[in-house]
Every structure is written in C-alpha cells, then in structure tokens.
Amino acid sequence: MFSFVRRRMYTSALPLIIVLLGVFLLARLTGDPTNLYLSESATPEQRAAFAEQNGFNDPLITQLIDYFKGVLHLDFGTSLRTGESAAEMALRAFPATLQLAFATMLLAIVGAVVVGCWAAYRPNSLADRFSSLLSMTAASIPDFWFAITGVWLFAVLLGVLPTSGVDAGVLSWILPVATLMIRPLGVLTQVVRGAMVSALSAPYIRLARSKGAGDFRVVSHHALRNAAAPALTVAGDLMVSLINGAVVVEAIFGWPGIGKLMIDAILQRDFAVLQAAVLLTAVSIFLLNIIIDACYALLDARVREPARV
C-alpha cells in the first residue's frame, strides 16, 4: 500500500507544478494592481516605487523564481489588500470550505445510496422516477438560482431558516449544503443506480438469494459492496469540484471559505493571496485524490498490485 501511495505522489507532483505555474502567469495577465492600491493622483515616481516594492518591475521569470523559492520556504508573500500573510489568510479560510464540502458529500452519498439502491431494486417505481428527477434537476438548475430562491422561500417567506451567515448553528448549514448538494446527489444517484442494476443481475446475487439471503442483506452486503467502486470514483471527482467550486455558495451565504477568498483576490489583483489559496486547494485535491485511490485500492486488489504478465 505504501508503494502505491508513493507512486501516486510522484505522478501528482507534475500537475501540481503546472497548476502553480498557470495561476502565477494567468494572474499577471489580468492586469496591473497599481490603480487599486495607490491614490488617484499618485505620481510616476510613486507608481514606480509601488512596483519596485512588490517586485512587479522584475522580469516575469525572476518573479516566478522568487515565488517558487518562497513556496519552498513556506513564504507565500503578503496580501496587497490587507497587509496580512497570504498563507495565514488561506489557512484561516480553508477549514470552513472543507467542512462544507465534507458535510455536503457525506449527505449526498447517503442520499444517493438510499435512492439509487431503491431505484435499482424497484425499477419504474416512485424511487426510480425520483432518481431521474434528481438527475434532471442537478443538470438544469444553476446553484445561484437555487440559493437565491432558497433564501426567499425558507428565510423570507417561511422564516424558518437564516438567510445567510454561520451564527445560527445547524440551521446555518441547511441552505448552503442543500444548494451544494443538488449536483452531487443527482449524479451519484444515477451512478449508484446503474452500478446496482448491473450488480443485482450478477450470478453471485442469484447464488446469495438461493442460499436464503434476505433483500436487505443482498443489497447491502453483496450488491452494494461491488457497486461501490464506480460510485467512489465519481464521488471523488465531485468532492474535488466541491472544494474547488463552492465560490457561489460562499459568496451568497457569507460562508467564510476559500472560494470567496479566491474571488476577492482575483478582483483585487491580490496575487500573493490568490497563489496561496490555489496552492492550498491544489495540495488538498492532490491529497484527496491519493486518499480516494487508496480507498479504491482497498476495495479492489487489482488496483493496488501492478499487473503481472
């Protein structure tokens, strides 16, 4: 298992470097931050001093080398906007995003397993139709619309949930999680249903039934275990997109996460914060992928051992 993880680390390092390089270059293509940070009547000398102080005068390759040197020393620079350490800002925001993503994915998996198994076990039943509806909803409703409609319906009209914020305990979680959950729940339900339909028609299921196994045992102990691998793969991809893409939900609901931090950093041309946030997210996704692959390897021995010919 250790060698498997080591192999995955080696293969993931290159994409990580490419991501860092890409963010560094693309951030600088978005324009000059000077006008955002200096006064309206800043003289050419003051502008030059600002550029000099922040290294914007250096050739791009020099800036890039300095950045990578900083990363190796865990120095990600200082925010132009707040004057704080960029790493501190990213590390402070990231746990809130992780919490939101994990809670969303956990509930999506539980929901998808229940509805997907039921739909597969009873084709054309109410559950089957519900699973189709979920998938269509996931594909067609933008999360922005769902979030705003949710605020209007549950906070303004019915008054049962807070509009936003994180101060109302478990109630604060309902709208953000529900908004984020639509897509993973719809997609996963279809994956679980498809895998379960295939598993339930396999010979070993007939054998289990012939040996007297009950419906629940057949589904939960035999079919679901074999249907879990494809669902896990898709869940991993969805989790990555949740960590990466909670921007809209964080912005609307005032969730103090890294997605909103990244958007603010882009709008304010706060390069150091943007780079630190992207690096942290990329490293987390890289670790998450290793965990997912390790889980996959635990489920399927063919994955963890290289093929012997």
Place this chain on the structure above:
Amino acid sequence: MKRNTRRLTAMALAGVAVAASGCSVANSGGGGYDLNTLRIVLPQEPPTLEPCESSLTSTGVVVRSNITEPLVERNPTTGDLEPLLATDWEQSSPTEWTFTLRDGVTFSDGAPFTAEDAAFSIDRAVNSDLQCNVDGYVFGDEVLTLQTPDENTVVVGTTKPDPILPLRLSFVEIVPRTTSMTEKVREPIGTGPYAIRDWEYGQKLILARNDTYWGDAPAFPVAEYQWRSEGSVRAAMITNDEADIATGLGPEDGAGDLGVPFQNNETTALRMQATEPPLDDIRVRQAINYATNRTGIVKALFRDLGQPAAQLIPSGVVGYNDQLQPWPHDTDKAKALIDEARADGVPVDREIRLIGRTAQFPKIAETIEVLQSEFAEIGLNVKIEMMDTASQLEYQLRPFPPNTGPYLLMIMHGNQAGDAAFTMDQYMLSDGPQSAYGTAEFDAKIRAAEQLEGEARQDAFAELFAEEPQQIMQMAYLAHMRGILGKSPRVDYTPNSATGDEMRLAAMSPAADRTDKS
C-alpha cells in the same frame, strides 16, 4: 475484506467527525441576537480600517466619525463645517490656518489628545510616503507645514492660499502619535464614540462603545458589521430581521417598505475620450449627448431612483448650477450631426468601445445596452465591453493605456467633500487624474475659481459647469443617483447624502417599539 470494511468505516467516521465539528463553522464566532447590538450588513468587508484610507468608501463607511474623528466635519445637510476635535479655526495668514483643539479628549486607549497628535496625523496622511488615498483624493501633490505653538493649537500651512483647507482637513482622521509612520495600520485607535472590540477577518467586525468618549455616549453599546456581496441577501437580512441596517441596495433587491431611498451624492456620466477620432470632433460628442435618453433610463431602469443630470455634481455641493437643464433627447438632431461630421471626413464608422464596470450601480449592464442601442441608432459603431473594477480603472485613471482607440467610459463620481473643486481637479483639468481632455484656458479658470470664497466661489464654479459643454464637452452626464438603505423598524435613523461614505453609528438609536418587535 472485513478488515477493509473496517478501514472504510473508520474513514467514513472521520469524515462525519470533520463535518459534524461543524455545527460551528471554522473561521467564525458565535451568534445570537442582542437588543444592545446594532447589526449592519455591508456589500464587502473593509480591506483595512487604516484611517488615512478613509476616502475609500468600504473603509470610510466604518471608520469615519465612528472609530476616529477629524478636526472638523461637514454637515451633509447644511454643507457647513462643524467643530469636532477642533473647537475653532481661522485663517491666520493667507497661507496658514490655525486650529484650536478641544480640551479633555482622550483616545480609546486612554492617551490624551494633544496638538502633537493632530499635527502627526496630518503629516502622516498628507506628507508621508504611506501612499494614503486621502492624500491623492483631497490634497493632490500639496505638502503641508505643521506647527504646534502649544498643546491646544495646531497651525497648518500651505504653499499657496487655500480657502477650503478646513474642508480638506475634514478628511484627515486623527490618530495617536504612537501610530506607525512607515506602515499602514489595519486596526486603528481613535477618539471616536466606538473602538474596535474584535475583527474576525472574513466574517464580522465588532465595535464597542468607547467609554472614554468626550461627547454624548452613542445609543447602541455594540455595533456588529457583517458583509454579503449579494444585494438580495442583504435585503433579505433586513426583512428577515437578521440585520438592522443594510447598505448598497438596489430597487430590485426586494427590501420593500424597509428600503429607504436617499440622495447619495453619486452622479453617473459617460466620459468621452476626446483625443481619439471620431470623438475628437465636438459634433460627435454633441450627438452622443442628444442620443442619450436620460429620462427614459432613469424611469425604466432606475425606477425613478435618480434624476437626469446636467452636471457632474448634485445640488447641495458648492458650485452646483441650478440653471442647467439636462441635454434634450433628440435622435434626429443627433443623426444630423453625425451625418454632417461624416460629410466632413470624420471617421464616424470607426469602432468605439463602450466600457462599463460590472456591478458599479444597479442595472448598469442594462444601461450600457440601452446606450449602445441609442448610439447605434444615430449611426455610430459602438461595441460594449464590461470589465471588473481593476481593469476599468486602467481606463479611468491616468496614465491611460496606449493605443486604446476611441472609447466611452461609464463613470460614477461621488463628491464627498461638498465642494466642486474636488470634482474639477479630478475630472475637468486637462491633466486631472480622471480627465482625458481639456484646455489650458479652462484649466486657468478652474485654478482661479479655486482661490475664491463664499458666493464668488459658488458662482465661479457654477459658471464653469455651464461653460464646459460649450468649449470642451468631455462628458455625457446621465443621472444624479439615489441609493437605497435597508432599515429595520427597530432602528431610528435618517440617511443623508453622506451615508454611503460615512455612516455615523452615533446617529442611530433604538426605535421606541424596538422591544415589542423582538
């Protein structure tokens, strides 16, 4: 396989634990409603509370007259300067103003306020290398001299006579002389009615009543700021009783009866890059003015929350010309002017960029589309470009990018100071930081008007606003805007023209029936 199942179960439980830790969210504090707390929701978190950056709206709206105070402040209703940390001031010589300071004032950390602090704060904001925004916006490249003949007197000197120096100094917030002169501070100490209690970055900012405040204690012991970027969510927080005050609302955000309209000092206009053909021909610029249906835009898009504009400042600002009428909407006349210019060889078919800033004001995207359609109707080739703030500022502020071609830029100007000099310096001088065109003759008239006082000053600036379209016509004015403030029935507060830039918490008090509504 059982071992594997156990491992997976353990991992799942770990996931549950991480998620469940979260009925309290990382990077957040506790909540709960408190009758003694004034709850305010802003569109964005202040990037800093550095007092010398208080001419930035997102900073000033929290800092000014709440945490820190200036020597004098302008009454937004009457336009008069009123004493604050200075009780008296006079022009002691053509280039010097003497301020007598208030006795018995202390900073929130207990240190006494003296003339040295006042001189230090002015020096720090205006003369230092800190690159303070207030320096550029209010003082340009002026360098001030400072003397403190005694503990209660500060003398401020200018290089040439400045009749509105006290008004300019109303933008300088006073900090203790122990504040860094080489670095900006994020959480300042001041003499204001409130002091910073806690700032959970990214989440909320809490101010608590400054018990050493020299004036009347504010009604609310605590003020809590939060921020939500979405206007409809801010409005919902008011209607759902999660906030008492919400700023920056639009008519479509849904605050309903809890949305209070107010004149907010902002004026929108199209700045025409008159150095580039075909915009270098005044007939084309006149045609653009004739083609702009201000009344229609204000009525249909702004839902009458605004007034068609004929100049860049609203009424109430020194220099406003109440005789000027908005340019009439006359498409036929506009077409005729374009045809005439075309006949004279002006390249009216050249593509003109129409640049707007995303989310600059409610309905900006629709406004830009309407304008593009109106300009296309008179025969101009106009292409829309929406930009974020940083990109748009490259076109708004000098030095402008090279080789841009002709462009029309949507601007929104807020004259916070109440005097036309601030507008003229920025937008009308030929080399003003936000001006693209002008003449030496008009520059001289501006400089002359800036030396005047009283009625003569008012008349001179009013005359310049009437003259500018005849000689230069750099702008197609659109509307004097009105803002909407979301206000809970729990709070008594009347917004004024300064509310968007300087929202005084001490002016807010619990409504009489506040407790009945909890």
